[in-house]
Amino acid sequence: MRRKDKEITDSSIIEEIISKADVCRLAMVDGEKPYLVPLSFGYEDSCLYFHSGMKGMKIAILRTNPNVCFEFDIAGELIEGESPCAWSVQYQSVIGFGKAEFLETPAEKREAFRVLMAHYSDQQFEFTDEKLQRVTMFKVSITEMSAKQSGF
Numbered sequence: 001m002r003r004k005d006k007e008i009t010d011s012s013i014i015e016e017i018i019s020k021a022d023v024c025r026l027a028m029v030d031g032e033k034p035y036l037v038p039l040s041f042g043y044e045d046s047c048l049y050f051h052s053g054m055k056g057m058k059i060a061i062l063r064t065n066p067n068v069c070f071e072f073d074i075a076g077e078l079i080e081g082e083s084p085c086a087w088s089v090q091y092q093s094v095i096g097f098g099k100a101e102f103l104e105t106p107a108e109k110r111e112a113f114r115v116l117m118a119h120y121s122d123q124q125f126e127f128t129d130e131k132l133q134r135v136t137m138f139k140v141s142i143t144e145m146s147a148k149q150s151g152f
Contacts, residue, residue: 003148006148006149006150007146007147007148008092008147008148008149013092013147014094014145014147015043017072017073017074017092017093017094017147018043018072018094019043019119020074021072021073021074021094023038023039023040023041023072024038024039024040024041024048024050024070024071024072025037025038025039025070025071025072026038026039026050026058026068026069026070026140027068027069027070027071028058028061028062028065028067028068029061029065029067030057030060030061030064030065035057035058035061037058040116040119040120041116041119042112042114042115042116042117042118042119043115043119044115044118046141046142047139047140047141047142048070048098048139048140048142049112049113049115049116049137049138049139049140050112050116050137050138050139050140051112051113051116051135051136051137052135052136052137052138053135053136054134054135054136059136062100062102062138063102066099066100066101067097067098067099067100068097068098068099068100068140069095069096069097070095070096070097070098070140071093071094071095071096072093072094073091073092073093073094074091074092074093075089075090075091076089076090076091076092076151076152077089077090077151078090079151088150088151089150089151090150090151090152091149091150091151092147092148092149092152093147093148093149094145094146094147095145095146095147096142096143096144096145096146097142097143097144097145098140098141098142098143099140099141099143100138100139100140101138101139101140101141102136102137102138103137103138103139106129106132106133108137109127109132109135109137110127110132112137112138112139113125113127113132113137
């Protein structure tokens with residue numbers, strides 16, 4: 001990281017940023033072309049969990065190239081300055097890399113949904129095998145991650 005003064009090294013703060021984020025931006029590469037999507041997610045034990053329809057560009061790309069980059073951010077207040085270059089935004093962000101893996105069994109999908117829904121709700125949900133067959137679930141095993149902040 002170029003700006004060491006903005007780097008977050010405390011893993012509990014990094015986990016807090018992820019827990020506060022509503023969206024994970026997942027970047028993939030389709031040949032020479034990047035592709036980025038905002039997704040709902042779950043996070044547990046250094047893995048991200050996602051659900052999707054059975055088909056689409058994201059699924060096609062991940063089946064060809066499972067390497068991904070992800071990003072979370074928490075924005076704070078706008079910081080006004082006396083000149084345009086002095087303006088800023090208070091933020092915390094996490095960027096990382098990992099490898100996507102499709103989950104196939106009902107048990108794997110059910111666990112992934114549990115993690116994903118726990119990020120957004122305290123409710124318990126039931127997922128029948130029939131419903132699980134109609135969705136694609138995948139996890140990203142995180143290989144590296146860094147975080148930074150400004151204005152905090």
